[in-house]
Amino acid sequence: MILTARQNEIVAAALTLIADGGIQNLTMKKIAAKLGVSEPALYRHFNGKSEIVKALIKGFDEGIPEHSGDSRGLAAVKTFVRDRLQQATENPPLARVMFSEELFMDDPEFSGLCMEMRHRHRARMCADFAAAAELGEIRSDIAPEILFPLVFGPVRLLVKQWGMSGGIFDLKAKGEELLAALTKMLAPAERNAR
Amino acid sequence: MILTARQNEIVAAALTLIADGGIQNLTMKKIAAKLGVSEPALYRHFNGKSEIVKALIKGFDEGIPEHSGDSRGLAAVKTFVRDRLQQATENPPLARVMFSEELFMDDPEFSGLCMEMRHRHRARMCADFAAAAELGEIRSDIAPEILFPLVFGPVRLLVKQWGMSGGIFDLKAKGEELLAALTKMLAPAERNAR
Amino acid sequence: MILTARQNEIVAAALTLIADGGIQNLTMKKIAAKLGVSEPALYRHFNGKSEIVKALIKGFDEGIPEHSGDSRGLAAVKTFVRDRLQQATENPPLARVMFSEELFMDDPEFSGLCMEMRHRHRARMCADFAAAAELGEIRSDIAPEILFPLVFGPVRLLVKQWGMSGGIFDLKAKGEELLAALTKMLAPAERNAR
Amino acid sequence: MILTARQNEIVAAALTLIADGGIQNLTMKKIAAKLGVSEPALYRHFNGKSEIVKALIKGFDEGIPEHSGDSRGLAAVKTFVRDRLQQATENPPLARVMFSEELFMDDPEFSGLCMEMRHRHRARMCADFAAAAELGEIRSDIAPEILFPLVFGPVRLLVKQWGMSGGIFDLKAKGEELLAALTKMLAPAERNAR
DNA sequence: AATGAATGAGGATTCATTCAT
DNA sequence: TATGAATGAATCCTCATTCAT
16 A cells, blocks of 8 residues: 555654544544644545544554565564564554554454454464474474464563553663563473573 | 442443443443433433543452462462453453553543552562562563563453454463463473572 | 521522622532532422522512611612612622622513612612702702712622622722712702802 | 634624623524524634633724823713713624623633723723813812722613613713713812812 | 432534535 | 535533432
8 A cells, every 4th residue: 555645644643643642532633733734635635534544554564574584483473573663663653552453443444454464463473483383493382372472462561561651661672671581481491401 | 439339330331332342432322321311310420421431440450359368479470360361251341441551541530540550460460470489489580570571461462352352262261271381481490490 | 578597598509609600600509519408409498490599689679678767868869878888798799799680681580570679779769869959968950860870870880899809998988988979079069169 | 803704793693692691691502593504613713612702802892992092081081981882882782791791700711801901991091080180171079090980880880771771762862961960070169169 | 308310401512524615 | 735614413511400209
């Protein structure tokens, strides 16, 4: 989906508004005010409010490469995590919205979109977990579908807290601590023995 | 905080509405309709909408005993987790709201309430982690403040997914799987020991 | 009209409320709150809000003797003025309402009541002016119906300003200054010559 | 303050409504109905009800020249009075509202505005009274601050009665009678003179 | 004599959206 | 491409009043 410059401005304004005050704070009037234009002007660029929200949601996917490049297994998982942290760091409002599917979940129009994204990412990560286990990078006594919440639950919580705290701590540093701990915990039993 | 029967009905209706369609779906009109009364009737029982939301948020705390009974360390953490799962199972709408602080975060009136609760629970869990480490129940090479997201990130994610899926899987069973995995991962590296 | 003790309390509360915040501030809820009772309780004592307002308006007449006692002419006018100042001093909220017929004028139910009172007082004063002129107490080159606004316009303005200022100055003293000035101005031309 | 055509229509409608039924009668719905538009349409032209009332109050000042032109002393006072009568005659609803500060007094937002206006006019008149006394146009045995209520109390009462009576008499004619009487009463006591 | 619960009517305001210009 | 004006539907909330207790 390619957006015009104006469309990008609108989506960015919408994101900031949501980050600032939740979905309730996202009104056409406020978007227009943020851009310094009148409300009807927005309708030149989007068919309506939901189109804006949809563009915003789809924008989350941007910057998430479809494939993990040449990395595989544990490395691919870590890269994925680090990319999310990077994304949040670069666009702090995103951090407040990124993992708050419930914001959009209520509207059936958006919940499908969100679910599809979530499932896609999940499937990808599960494949990587399986590869990692096979490669002996991580312990194999935990099912991949359990590994997913084990790894991404903490990541989401961390990003959310960072967003809600207004970016009071160093997200990337804390993220690395988390990854280190996870690495330790997921290490194959033999390694523990060294 | 003791609520009258009618107040409890109102709060329950409000919870259902939020679970159904987010905060946006929580309107006085809809609460009234759910109870089969007129809107103004609600104002006999609560001073306004925010009082209802506040009562709802405070209600989360109910059923969460202040202290962990006689259990300590790891057992206390597990009990806390199981209590949350039980709470969600008993009151499914709660599962959709319980860990969605962002729903209320936008309103400064509620965000304080939520934060206080969160911090209280977190402090309690961190103390339990520290005790568990000291008792040798869990590994001691991970700081308690990292342990917290490591354990509760997955729990939150699981509960949220259960809520959003409409309770399609067995929350308690999946929760036990999660706890089992966490127990494994957090186990002290015996072969490594001293 | 004889009111019970409770009715008097209600009317007094109503007067205070109006003085405090205008007719808009007069609600059954606030009257009830001021008396520490529930709203329905008020309906035991008055048939409704308008009955309360009517009682209040009629109360203005209380303390205004039907006849000027044994005084006549200028003295009767002065007595009437002094009585009004006394009434206001004794019951400051009254000062904010006393001469604000427009407060009630809008409701046809009350405007009649007010008009009748006003006309009655006016007729009485005009008779006194005529007597005063005949007695040679005041100049006779000004028609009584013009004398009325000339004397009571200033009195009303004074009382109103006192009420609105929160009683910041000495109403009676200023009233005497006013009466003195009026006496001078109304003195028969011959007197001026002395 | 320059108002658009629509804004002027709205303010005029508001004035009529207040004149008709007091502040209680001033509702957005009724203003809208009077203009034949929907309620929300009003919000394109004013930010809210209080903005309308404020514009209305400020409008009172319009047509009141800041300075008394080239007239001074007694002439300036008379001009001011005649201007007020003219204003009322031209816009009868204004007559019912013009001197009813208590209508707005309850709302602190408006009472300040009204007081400022009143004080400004009063100061101006007092200066003119002082000048008149110095010029020997009026007697000097009455203090200017007493002269003010003496002159404007009657004027206000007259205008109010005219407004409340629905314009049943000739305001300007009665006003001239009043001015004539005041002129007589305020005339310096020539025979008394030094 | 008093209350708790309820209500229909109405209050101001905000929303996303449309339309003529 | 943008706007000013407008709107129907919805928002929360307050009003005076009634009724069973």
